[in-house]
Amino acid sequence: MAKIAIDVDGVVINLIGSWLNQFHPEYMMEDIKDWNAYKFVGISKKQMFQEWDILNPKKIWLYPGAVTIIHNLKSLGYEIFFLTCKDRKLNKGMIEHDKWILNYMSLGNFPYIINCEKWKYAFDIIIEDNPGIVNHTDIRHKILLMERPWNKHVVSLVHSTPSWYKIETIIERMIKENGRR
Ligand SMILES: [Mg+2]
Numbered sequence: 001m002a003k004i005a006i007d008v009d010g011v012v013i014n015l016i017g018s019w020l021n022q023f024h025p026e027y028m029m030e031d032i033k034d035w036n037a038y039k040f041v042g043i044s045k046k047q048m049f050q051e052w053d054i055l056n057p058k059k060i061w062l063y064p065g066a067v068t069i070i071h072n073l074k075s076l077g078y079e080i081f082f083l084t085c086k087d088r089k090l091n092k093g094m095i096e097h098d099k100w101i102l103n104y105m106s107l108g109n110f111p112y113i114i115n116c117e118k119w120k121y122a123f124d125i126i127i128e129d130n131p132g133i134v135n136h137t138d139i140r141h142k143i144l145l146m147e148r149p150w151n152k153h154v155v156s157l158v159h160s161t162p163s164w165y166k167i168e169t170i171i172e173r174m175i176k177e178n179g180r181r
Contacts, residue, residue: 001077001078005126011063013060021061033150052094099112119136126142126143129146141174143159145159146160146161
């Protein structure tokens, strides 16, 4: 059965929304139109990373539908993996938050892989929000981009959706299409 890699931040966890809410409530997620979110808020990258690391996990938001749909995909027989780009030292708090939240949502039994070179794995589908992933043209057919304010400029290059609730249908279609390659 097909293997699905699911990015965590920006896909399952609403990191930017939760961060703005906790540290910069004068901004909205829709204001963040670029991958380098710290520039919009007027702080350094280092400070943003530090703030991300000390978010209150009880006030971290998840994207609607994510938990239910991931469980549905599992019941449909798909193999689920969480695949996240993090630095084990710089993002230590975030890794703890992820694990706490995933456990809390009964998603803690799926493998949690930390690796930024996501394109190197043999997954059938990669659910991602980082616009940079489309630069790896050889895996574009496997990418399912969650449409976010910071990746609008590349959504037309790959399969994409704004909502978890449409994901099952899109994945089925992608797998059929890719099978014919
Ligand atoms: Mg992400």
